[in-house]
Amino acid sequence: MLVYNTLTKKKEEFTPINSPNVSMYVCGPTIYDYFHIGNGRTFVMSDIIRRYLEYKNYKVTFVMNLTDVDDKIIKKANEENLSTAELTERYEAAFKKDIARFKMKPADVYPKATEHMKEIEEVIEKLEQNGFAYNVDGNVFYNIGKFKGYGKLSGKNIDDLEAGARIEINNEKQNPLDFSVWKKSKEGEPSWKSQWGQGRPGWHIECSAMSMKHLGETIDIHAGGNDLIFPHHENEIAQSEAATGKEFVRYWMHFGFLNIDKQKMSKSLGNFFTARDILDQYPAEALRLLFVQSHYRSPINFSRELIESAQKGTEKLDNLGRVLNDGIKKVGGIKVEFDFNKFYSLFSAAMDDDFNTSQAAAVIFDFVREVNKTIAENEDINSDFFRKAKEFFQSTAETVLGIIHFTDLEVKESSNDSEWILEQIELRSKAKAEKNWQLADEIRNSLAEKGVILEDSKLGTTYKKK
RNA sequence: GGCGACAUGGCCAAGUGGCUUAAGGCGAAGGUCUGCAAAACCUUUAUUCGUCGGUUCGAAUCCGACUGUCGCCUCCA
Secondary structure (H helix, E strand, C coil): EEEEECCCCEEEEEECCCCCCCEEEEEEEEECCEEHHHHHHHHHHHHHHHHHHHHHHEECCCCCCCCCHHHHHHHHHHHHHCHHHHHHHHHHHHHHHHHHHCCCCCCCCCCCCCHHHHHHHHHHHHHHHHEEEEECCCCCEHCCCCCCCCCCCCCCCCCHHHHHCCCCCCCCCCCCEEEEEEEEEECCCCCCCCCCEEEEEEEEHHHHHHHHHHHHCCEEEEEEHHHHHHHHHHHHHHHHHHHHCCCCCEEEEEECCCCCCCCCCCCCCCCCCEEHHHHHHHCHHHHHHHCCCCCCCCCCEECCCHHHHHHHHHHHHHHHHHHHHHHCCCCCCCCCCCCHHHHHHHHHHHHECCCHHHCCCCHHHHHHHHHHHHHHHHCCCCCHHHHHHHHHHHHHHHHCCCCHHHHHHHHCCCCCCCHHHHHHHHHHHHHHCCCHHHHHHHHHHHHCCEEEEEECCCCCCCEEEE
């Protein structure tokens, strides 16, 4: 299995430190607002990567941090007259709700900075001891000049950075590129007691401390959005490796941006969409398919048109899903030849190549066409075929990609008005048998008005809800 | 200014040296099935991969130049 590593800019064979265990850390949101659809892409794709590793029988420990101390949080809490804790509690709950709506598997741990002050302090202490950090009157800075590998992830070199620096002048810093690991407390800001006095941690240090705490000093995968490469992940490496003297992360993975009108989403441009807004309008499967259909490292130019075309795609999957559900219940019938193994191996070949989900989706759609074709061309196939087809669908499209959910198809079928609908279908079948087309069409139309779409097939009439 | 990514059909997108005279999704046109629909299936929809040169027996795929788009260098997924 190949994974593209931002650190080496190459696809590398994936070999976990402690196979079959895999440690994976994903930079989660700052919980001061609803997360946007671009965050959603990152979260969903990291979910898919995790699920595929599990499909390959790796035992994954998946950690996603929630940043609950930082400038944005303090600012917003002040605006809304809330304590920072009240604010972050609210958005943590919203985050978990939205993650569930995206049908993501919950992380094993969602660590928060405020709950790891001891660990953070310990890392900073080590940095001081090792000579990588210096204290100026309660502000502790990381001295990037001391760390030889600085810039190895982002491909930047310190001289270039200094030349083009747009960084505010801060006389306390020895080098303008040095960054805070501990910030001295200011009036009206939350703060914690530490050996450097009251203060709060810098942004980058929390990920170093929490990654080490929950996954160990060297982990397999660390992932996040493209924009985190510099400075966030660069600084995490500098801190962690300076503190432990060990390699921090084996494989760095970064997700492409989701743009609106080819531009980065931002509040100031007014092209900002929260994930929950979009999820109110479209099913999670449609969004997941949209993300799946392009490679995780490429940018996506998000648009309504794009989601709608993905949604049509998921309807195609759902249609087959319903047919499979019905087919399984069949009794008798003939055996039919079908090369399921071919599709399994094409699917994993695609995913093994740096999670080529677009290719994997193509395999799924090829499978859909061939299954539909087999059903169309053969009379009376036995349930074994349908069962195997559903198995394939479940283990790939559902469990790994999450672009169809069989339980949802069933819920729609067995809602409380289903008995009445089945009666109507029965009436229509009788009318059809009597060639009373007018009555048959009336029934179909009245159901359609209620959002119930009928589909006639060899197996009888099925329905779905719009 | 420094660093980097990308440019494939009407839209989206995979492919990165011969298996591809280019997957898959959406859309469009025609057809099969059906009482009619829907669903499904079949056929058609890029001799061509931003432009121009080069390397090679062979290039969308490698190299160079150019054009265009975007990102990072400041909080940011």
